[in-house]
Amino acid sequence: MVFRTGRITSFVGAFTTAFVLSGCESATTKASDERLNELLVQGLDDKAAERAExxxxxxxxxxxxxxxxxxQYASVDAATSSGxxxxxxxxxxxxxxxxxxxAQQINRADAERLNAIFGYLPQINVTFTRDQINQEVIETDNAVFELGEAKYPVTTIQARIDQPILDLSRIFGIQHATNARSIAEVEYIRVVRDVVYEVFDAYLVASQARARSASLRQRMGFLGRQIDGQNALDDSGLGDLIEVSSLRSERSTIASEEALESARYAEALGDLALLTGSVVPEIAALRFPQGIAGSERRISADQAVATGLEQNPVVMSAALGVVGAELDRRRALAADFAPVLAAYAMLExxxxxxxxFGGGSLTQDTTVGVRLTIPIFNGRGRGYETLPATVGxxxxxxxxxxxxxQIETEIRTTHARMGELSRAMGQxxxxxxxxxxALGSERDRLATGQSADLAVAARELRxxxxxxxxxxxxxxxxxxWARLQYLMGADLSNSGF
Structure with a gap:
C-alpha cells in the first residue's frame, strides 16, 4: 500500500512539474513574428505608454x-551664450x-559605505505572528494524545538583537566600500576633466572651421576677380577660355569646401550646446596665445609621461580599482574560511x-547567547567567492x-605631434x-603700370x-597642447583662456 502510494505521489509530482515547465515555456515563447511586426508598426501599447509616462x-x-x-538638466538653456x-x-x-x-555616483558610494558600516552595527528586529492552529490527533498509542483535539489562535511577539563581535568579511567590506567611494571621487574628477577638454576641443574645432570658411570665401572673391580679369581680356581678344574654365572649376571646388567647413562649424556648435546645456549660436574669436608656442620644448616627453602617470585621473582610478579588487579578495577569503563570532539576545x-490538552497558556522566554560559526566546507552553499575574486x-x-x-603612448604621440606642428607653423x-x-612688390608694379589687377589677385590668393x-x-x-595638458591631468578650466 505504501509502495503504491509512493508511485502515485511520484506520478502526480512529475505531471505537475511537466505542466509547470510547459506553462513557463509557453509564457517565454510568445514573441511570434506577427507580434514583433505589429510592435514595429504600432509601437508600444497605448495604455502601457500612458502608464509609463x-x-x-x-x-x-x-x-x-x-x-x-x-x-538644471531637463532642457537646453534658451539664454543665448556669449560664445x-x-x-x-x-x-x-x-x-x-x-x-x-x-556627482550622484559619489552619493551612491557614500550610501553604500554607510550600509557596509550598518552591517557591523546591532541588528534589531521585532516580529509579530498570529497563527490559527487546527489540531486533530489521527492516530497515536499515547492515551493522553487521544484526548488532544483543538482549534485555537496563537499570538507570538518576538524581539531579537544580533551583534557581530568578530566578522572579518564585514570589516573588509567596510574598507572596500571606503575605497569605492574614493574611486567615485576620482571618477568625478575624471568626468570634469573630460567635459572641460571636450568643450575646449569643440571650441577650437568651431574656431578653426569658421576661420577656414571665411578664408575660403575670401579665396572665392579673389578667384572671382581673376575671372573678371580674364573676361576683360577676352573682350579685347586676349583672353584664355581654358584659363577661365579652370578658374571657375577651382572656385566651385572651393565653394564645396566652404560648405563642408560651414557644416563642420554647425556640428561643433551643436557639440558645445550638448556639453554646456545652453544654446550656442556662435563663438567669440580666438587669438593664438604666443606664450603657448614651443611648449613641447619646455617639458620633455619623459617628464610629461611621469606627470601624467601620477596625476591623470584615469590612472588613479585604475590604481584604486586594483586596491578595491584586493580588498574584495580579502573579504571573500574571510567570508569563505574565517570564523564569525556574534552575540544575540531574544525576548519571546x-x-x-x-x-x-485543554486550557491555554501565556509564556515569556528570554534568551541570551553567543554564536560561533566556523566554515568547514562550502559553508554558505554557494561555493567559494575567493576563486573569482582572485581572478578579479x-x-x-x-x-x-x-x-x-595607453596614457604613456598618447602623451608621447601628442608631444611628438606638437614638435612637428611647431615646424609646420614656422614654415x-x-x-x-x-x-x-611678393604681394607688396606686385602692388608696387601695379602702381607703376607694370602689372595688372589680375596678377595682384593671384598674389592675394596665394x-x-x-x-x-x-x-x-x-x-x-x-x-x-590642450590634449597634452589633459593627458597630464591638468585642469583646462584654469588655463587662462
Missing part, C-alpha cells in the same frame, strides 16, 4: 532632490549631465488560547597596466611672409592660402 512625470516632478534636477570660452566652460561645469551623474512572548585582482592589475600604457609663417612680400594654412596649424597646435 504618468509614472515618469510623477517621479520627475516630485518636490524633492530628484525633482530639483529638472531646472566666450570661459563662459562655455562655466556653463558646462554647471549644467553638464555627465558631471551631474558623476507567546499566548496560546487553547491546546490539545589579476584583471584589475591588467587594466591598470593597460591604462598606464607656414615663412611662406605667409614671403607671399606678403597669401590667403598661406595665412589660412598658418591659422590651421596654429589651431591644430592648440588642440595638441
Amino acid at each position: 504618468s509614472r515618469l512625470a510623477s517621479t520627475l516632478e516630485r518636490d524633492n532632490a530628484t525633482g530639483s534636477l529638472r531646472g 566666450q570660452l570661459s563662459g562655455l566652460l562655466t556653463a558646462a561645469l554647471e549644467r553638464n549631465t555627465r558631471i551631474g551623474t558623476a 512572548r507567546e499566548e496560546r488560547e487553547d491546546s490539545r 585582482v589579476r584583471a584589475g592589475a591588467l587594466d591598470y597596466y593597460a591604462r598606464r600604457r 607656414a609663417g615663412n611662406a605667409a611672409r614671403q607671399s606678403a612680400r 597669401l590667403s592660402i598661406a595665412r589660412e594654412r598658418t591659422a590651421f596649424y596654429q589651431t591644430e597646435y592648440l588642440r595638441s
